[in-house]
Amino acid sequence: MxxxxxxxxxxxxxxxxxxxxxxxxxxxxxxxxxxxxxxxxxxxxxxxxxxxxxxxxxxxxxxxxxxxxxxxxxxxxxxxxxxxxxxxxxxxxxxxxxxxxxxxxxFKKIKNKKQFVAALVGGIMMGYGTRLAVGCNIGAFFSGIPSFSLHAWIFGVFIFLGAGVGVKILVKFLM
Known part of the structure; x- marks a missing residue:
């Protein structure tokens, strides 16, 4: 063991x-x-x-x-x-x-109110967006790729581009 x-x-x-x-x-x-x-x-x-x-x-x-x-x-x-x-x-x-x-x-402490508000607003936006898109990245990408869905590959390209932009925004405004 x-x-x-x-x-x-x-x-x-x-x-x-x-x-x-x-x-x-x-x-x-x-x-x-x-x-x-x-x-x-x-x-x-x-x-x-x-x-x-x-x-x-x-x-x-x-x-x-x-x-x-x-x-x-x-x-x-x-x-x-x-x-x-x-x-x-x-x-x-x-x-x-x-x-x-x-x-x-x-366990980690919340650093400041700005971080808390950003996390809260981001979570609400993600939740709302997943219902508009009828699913999240798991359903759109992870479950789409094995079923040979073209939309999953397009989603994958744009999720990586969006993540890059998101990181730049986080670094600029929250770090």
Missing amino acids: KSILKYLKKPWPCWFGGILLGCINVALMGLIGISWQITSAFLLWGVGILKFFKLDVSALEYFNYFKSYYQPILQKGNLFINKYAILNIGLVIGSLIATLLSSQFK
């Missing part, structure tokens, strides 16, 4: 991580019929929170457009525990385990 833990503490090569993630994505498709996705669970959790406050959003045009996708979950009422939520919970637990095994877990 010690030898396995010793191996897990070493950084894994990028190619191994890529192969492992690809295998997990194929297993997901085979076992539960969906590719890896993140934001659908957040959408459903938001609907569940709004339902708690007696706001029914299931009649909105968004849900009518994706009727076959979301209606079974909306009708059953399993907004917090469903196949999308299980993926997110597994992602968090897996990330925590990987962080603990690599001895990288630590």
